[in-house]
Amino acid sequence: MKIPQVSVFVSNRPGRLQTVCRSLADAGVNLLSLTLADSGEFGLIRLIVNNPEKAVDVLAKAGLSATITDVVACPVNAAIGGLAELLSTAVGSQQIDYMYAYPSTLNGSNIMILRFQDTDKAIEALKATNFKAIDKEELFKNT
Amino acid sequence: MLTTAWNDEENKVLPEMALDFMPEEKLRELQLQRLRATVKLAYEKVPLFRERMDEKGVKPDDIKTLADISKVPFSMKKDLRDTYPYGLFAVDLSEVVRLHASSGTTGKPIVVGYTKEDMEVWAQVVKRGLLACGFRSTDIVQNFYGYGLFTGGLGIHGGFEALGATVIPISGGNTERQVMLMKDFGVTAVAGTPSYFVRIIDVAEKMGVDLSKLNVKRGIFGAEPWSDGMRDYIEEKTGIKAYDIYGLSEIVGPGVGCECECRDGIHIFEDHFYPEIIDPETLEPLPDGEEGELVISTLSKKAMPILRYRTRDITAIEKTKCKCGRTIRRIRRIGRRSDDMIIMRGVNVFPSQIETALLRAEKALPHYQIVLDTKNNMDTLEVKVEVSRDMVSDSMGAMEQLNKKFKHSIEQILGISVIVTLCEPDSLPRSEGKAKRVVDNRKKM
Numbered sequence: 001m002k003i004p005q006v007s008v009f010v011s012n013r014p015g016r017l018q019t020v021c022r023s024l025a026d027a028g029v030n031l032l033s034l035t036l037a038d039s040g041e042f043g044l045i046r047l048i049v050n051n052p053e054k055a056v057d058v059l060a061k062a063g064l065s066a067t068i069t070d071v072v073a074c075p076v077n078a079a080i081g082g083l084a085e086l087l088s089t090a091v092g093s094q095q096i097d098y099m100y101a102y103p104s105t106l107n108g109s110n111i112m113i114l115r116f117q118d119t120d121k122a123i124e125a126l127k128a129t130n131f132k133a134i135d136k137e138e139l140f141k142n143t
Numbered sequence: 144m145l146t147t148a149w150n151d152e153e154n155k156v157l158p159e160m161a162l163d164f165m166p167e168e169k170l171r172e173l174q175l176q177r178l179r180a181t182v183k184l185a186y187e188k189v190p191l192f193r194e195r196m197d198e199k200g201v202k203p204d205d206i207k208t209l210a211d212i213s214k215v216p217f218s219m220k221k222d223l224r225d226t227y228p229y230g231l232f233a234v235d236l237s238e239v240v241r242l243h244a245s246s247g248t249t250g251k252p253i254v255v256g257y258t259k260e261d262m263e264v265w266a267q268v269v270k271r272g273l274l275a276c277g278f279r280s281t282d283i284v285q286n287f288y289g290y291g292l293f294t295g296g297l298g299i300h301g302g303f304e305a306l307g308a309t310v311i312p313i314s315g316g317n318t319e320r321q322v323m324l325m326k327d328f329g330v331t332a333v334a335g336t337p338s339y340f341v342r343i344i345d346v347a348e349k350m351g352v353d354l355s356k357l358n359v360k361r362g363i364f365g366a367e368p369w370s371d372g373m374r375d376y377i378e379e380k381t382g383i384k385a386y387d388i389y390g391l392s393e394i395v396g397p398g399v400g401c402e403c404e405c406r407d408g409i410h411i412f413e414d415h416f417y418p419e420i421i422d423p424e425t426l427e428p429l430p431d432g433e434e435g436e437l438v439i440s441t442l443s444k445k446a447m448p449i450l451r452y453r454t455r456d457i458t459a460i461e462k463t464k465c466k467c468g469r470t471i472r473r474i475r476r477i478g479r480r481s482d483d484m485i486i487m488r489g490v491n492v493f494p495s496q497i498e499t500a501l502l503r504a505e506k507a508l509p510h511y512q513i514v515l516d517t518k519n520n521m522d523t524l525e526v527k528v529e530v531s532r533d534m535v536s537d538s539m540g541a542m543e544q545l546n547k548k549f550k551h552s553i554e555q556i557l558g559i560s561v562i563v564t565l566c567e568p569d570s571l572p573r574s575e576g577k578a579k580r581v582v583d584n585r586k587k588m
Binding site: 005007008009010011016037039041042044046056060061063064065066067069097115 | 349543
């Protein structure tokens with residue numbers, strides 16, 4: 001149920017994102033989703049890739065520090081109120097640290113990537129709803 | 144204590160170590176005799192020392208006890224620069240078999256010379272230090288101190304060779320090859336600057352080589368002050384035991400003093416070097432146990448006798464006897480050099496304090512650099528800290544927390560506000576010899 005996400009620490013200056021993407025591409029790692037967070041001096045690049053362990057090694061060789069954390073991928077209705085519907089369930093009362101959209105659909109549904117403070121508890125909460133978290137195999141199926 | 148030490152199976156006293164255990168009375172007698180000879184040599188052969196002594200109205204014959212050393216004028220680094228290159232030599236150059244020099248980053252380098260006899264003494268003191276730390280003739284030693292004009296490389300080399308160990312004179316640099324040879328040559332001991340060894344640890348990790356699985360058991364480190372935290376870091380990462388050797392080129396190079404297996408201070412090889420502690424302000428001698436500036440006089444050097452050299456190192460001579468039973472006295476490990484001191488808004492700051500603060504905050508030794516600058520007519524102290532893999536989080540809040548933790552830990556120790564900037568790994572300059580920790584961009588008044 002958990003999806004491994006790679007987070008990379010970078011200095012906030014031009015060219016860093018390029019280094020990250022180029023290193024992964026050259027190593028044949030498929031980049032599926034990406035989001036940036038910054039705090040002036042530095043930034044975090046969060047990535048969903050088809051081979052997270054390899055990505056961390058490749059980035060380390062490029063002189064970058066990265067780590068893997070678990071996130072949850074959840075389908076939401078591709079219609080008005082789709083996300084609101086998900087958050088109206090018990091999932092909505094979980095502590096969500098951040099979320100972003102995954103740039104492809106699955107069986108007509110949009111996919112949201114959610115980072116919960118307590119992933120296990122959130123997955124439990126999700127089980128009681130009509131929403132079914134997407135597992136790693138399914139998400140990476142055609143990559 | 145002496146008898147137990149001689150019979151201790153774990154830490155055997157070998158015949159070569161006998162001088163470290165000389166009865167104290169005999170040691171003082173020997174020191175006085177050698178001091179008188181050295182003062183006489185310096186007075187007769189070195190114009191600078193003669194002029195200074197004449198100014199004070201001191202004659203070599205006035206040195207009747209060891210305490211009379213306080214009558215002798217001081218010398219300092221500037222004296223070596225001012226007499227560049229050979230002005231302090233007491234022998235003809237034909238008797239000098241080796242020259243060394245400092246890097247001379249600020250103007251002219253300082254030059255030191257050795258007679259054949261001086262070279263033998265140097266090798267012997269280093270050897271005694273190595274023996275005291277448990278190094279033996281069976282060791283295969285990777286020496287990554289820089290070879291060349293710097294006294295570190297060849298000084299340590301000479302000591303290990305006198306010991307009969309197998310020395311690999313690899314010098315500094317080419318870190319990946321350092322790791323490869325360490326593995327392939329079955330290296331059992333390493334020698335060099337602690338900061339460069341930390342670099343080797345990093346590179347080995349990147350290469351997927353676990354140093355703790357190799358044969359390396361011991362390391363001898365020196366040429367720059369290093370904290371106990373750095374020692375813990377080195378030992379935890381590699382499983383070796385790390386020992387501190389002390390020295391300075393002006394006196395002989397490495398081997399002025401060295402730790403023993405007890406690692407409770409640095410034994411000075413007192414039969415060749417006479418240590419004193421002075422108050423750096425009043426220049427008055429301080430009793431054993433009190434902290435001040437270390438002053439050293441050579442007792443046997445022929446090419447370049449040095450009287451009461453102000454080392455700029457802040458330490459104290461220990462009052463108590465070491466558990467090893469050595470009678471030669473110890474100084475506390477050097478944490479601070481008055482040369483390294485940064486004055487920031489009137490507060491004295493030492494790089495080693497920042498190292499301690501970082502270790503306290505993260506229990507790991509990140510690479511760091513101290514940058515001093517002037518912004519809006521205000522001096523600022525910025526500490527750049529490299530973020531290692533263990534420190535990264537996916538949470539922005541956690542990264543900001545890490546920054547705050549470093550900042551808080553440093554400010555608590557220094558008592559002044561600092562800026563902490565988190566940087567990417569390998570973004571700060573690396574040294575292959577002594578670490579350059581401070582960049583000063585402040586506007587000079």
